[in-house]
Amino acid sequence: MDRHQEMTKLKTIKAIAETLNQGNNMEEMLQTVLKELLHVTELQTGWIYLIDPEGNYQLVADIDLPPALSWQAKKPMCEGNCWCIKEYNDNTLNRAFNIIGCKRIENAIKYQWGETNEITHHATVPLQAGDERFGLLNVAAPHKSRFEKNELDLLEAVAFQIGTAIKRMKLYHNEQKRAELYQTLGQFSANLNAQRATEEDLIHCAVNEIYRAFFWSGIELQCNQLKAAIQPITNKPLHTIEKPFQIGETSGKLTISHEQLDSIDNEIIQKLSHHLGILFENTRIEAKSREIALIQERNRLARDLHDSVNQLLFSLSLTARGMKDLKDLDKLHNSLSYIQELSQEALQEMRSLIWQLRPSGLENGVISALKSYGDMLKLNVNVELSGVLNVPHSIEECLWRVGQEALNNIKKHAHTSRAKINVQAGRKQVNMIIEDEGIGFDPDTVKNGASIGLSSMRERVELLGGSFQMNTTVGKGTVLSISFPM
Structure with missing residues (x-):
């Protein structure tokens, strides 16, 4: 190789290296590189095939194809098989090679698809980087049936650069695709x-x-x-x-x-x-939990019916039976007054239980429902909301059920008619605090029914990923804190 040839090779490799380092659009890059290669080597035409692992090929770049190969939108270049594709797929084409003749050009002449511009042969070289193979680079010129060794060496050097650039681009596009698919996966999961x-x-x-x-x-x-x-x-x-x-x-x-x-x-x-x-x-x-929660609600209602309404009705029955033998009008009057009080209390308890089964006002939001429920229990409930409460139905139902149980406990055990509910709704968290100024209690000495109620509230909250805290001291009231991450 003389000095001029050596300079030509270095100039070609430098120009192509600069081109390969620009941009990430593969087809544009290959088209530009092929044009630069043909210009420096003074060859007339060339084309590049990308070939996938299954052997399927795609024409991705071409310069100055003769009319015979451009016939019908380059149909001769995009269909059928040829020697270089076959050898590549057989894994026997691993270096630059002189092609004796091109089957695609032979077919173009045979079927008279157009002028070949005196091109009959081409050189072919695989595009590869290490053990990875990507396709073929083909170049040709009129009346040129053989390429010298220095020309093939230059083509191999350029092909190696192209293969390295393709590998870099594939890695880039793969990482881009991976990032986009993971983003899509995240949105899919959220939806x-x-x-x-x-x-x-x-x-x-x-x-x-x-x-x-x-x-x-x-x-x-x-x-x-x-x-x-x-x-x-x-x-x-x-x-x-x-x-x-x-x-x-x-x-x-x-x-x-x-x-x-x-x-x-x-x-x-x-x-x-x-x-x-x-x-x-x-x-x-969740379906199993709802089933368990339904059973717990039934058990709680049965317990409340037994502890309240059933006991009141039993007292009514005993009082009415005793009145049959009363002769003293004053005692009879007192007994009737007592029966009236018991019946009113039983009616109030029944209303409370029915309201729990079918709460009036829940369709207007949990805040409105808790306020209405407190009014029904004859509690003075001060409700405060900061932010916009926009939570899933499951969390809203949990806030309602926990608030309902807490107000019931205040009515029955706290010896106070005043309560406060504070709901803080933020973008990342929702908090509900329920306070009373009642007599408080010792958590270690509560009765079995009350203990079941407290554990039920805690289980409801924690099942949905929330946190439940209770602070109470005898004589100083009770504070319940519920928090849900959004």
């Missing part, structure tokens, strides 16, 4: 976690949300004997990834079908199936 539905409704909602968020062609989700799917509408061959999941008592499988699925898709589908397993297990636990 689906906001759904309050049965497993039957949730599985269909999940499949539709996956299709909307990720645009995969086919989706099938199986979970706990339930199944939902969106079938692909395409005749193209599809790749399929199956990811089973097992979380607690929940098991299932997510199957995704699409034309192309890479390692990043595989990673995201694995994470997605895990998220779905957690979601369905939480839904199962």
